[in-house]
Amino acid sequence: MPENIRRILKQSGKIVFITGLGSVVECGGRDLWESNLFYDIEKKYRMCPEDLLSAGEYSSRKERFYSFYKKEVISYLPKPDESYSIIKKIEDEGRLESVVSLNIFGLEKLAGIEKVNEVVGSVYDNYCPGCLKTFDVDYLLSSPGIPVCDKCKKSLRPNIRLLGERVDNQLYTKAAISCSKADTIVVLGCDLGSTKLQYITGHYKKKNLILLTNESKFGDKYADYVLYGNIKDNMKLITK
C-alpha cells in the first residue's frame, strides 16, 4: 500500500495536510487525555483537563486556569519533527493547498510552513483584550500568577479555542473549502470520526483521503487508505 500512496502523492498538485494530537505526541507534546496523565491531573486539580481548559474556568477562575495552563500545557511545548519538514518541502514545490492545524502548538509555523490554517488557535498567540497588544509564550511563563498586559494591566488571553466557546466558523469554512479543492488529503494522527473532521472533509469527493495514525479508531473507516504505525516514519515512506 505505501507504493500506491507514494504514487498518488507524486501526482498530486494540491495536497491538504490535517495535523492532530497523534502527531503532537510524536513531536514530544503531551496528550492530556492519556489515561495516566489524565488521572494525575484530575487528582491534582480535582477537575478533568476539559473543564480546566474551558471558557467557564477562564472567565471565572482565572488563577486556577493559568496555574494549570502554565504548568501542564505551555511548559511542554513540542517541536516539529521531520513530518513538518516534509510538508514544508511540498510547500516549496508549490504542491501544498494548505495545512489545517487541529493542534494548538503552532508546529507548522515553527517549521516555516506558510499556508496554515490554525482552526483551534495557537499557544504562541496571546493578546490583551483591552488594547490588543500581543505577547509571546515566554511572557506568560515568566509572569507570576495571572499574566497581565504591561500597558493596561488587563488579564491576557491565549488565542486558543477553549471548551464551551463557539467554533470559529470562518476558519472551519476555509478549511472545508481547502479540502474540497484538494487532490489528496493526508491526515496525521486525527480521529476522522470526530465532528470537526467530518465537517472539514465533508465536501471532499475524490478517493485519496490518507490517514497516518498510530492508534486505530472507529473513524478510520472514513479514510481511503490507512497506514498504522509511527506517523513520521510513514510520512517518510510515502514521500520518498
Ligand SMILES: [Zn+2]
Ligand atoms: Zn493592554
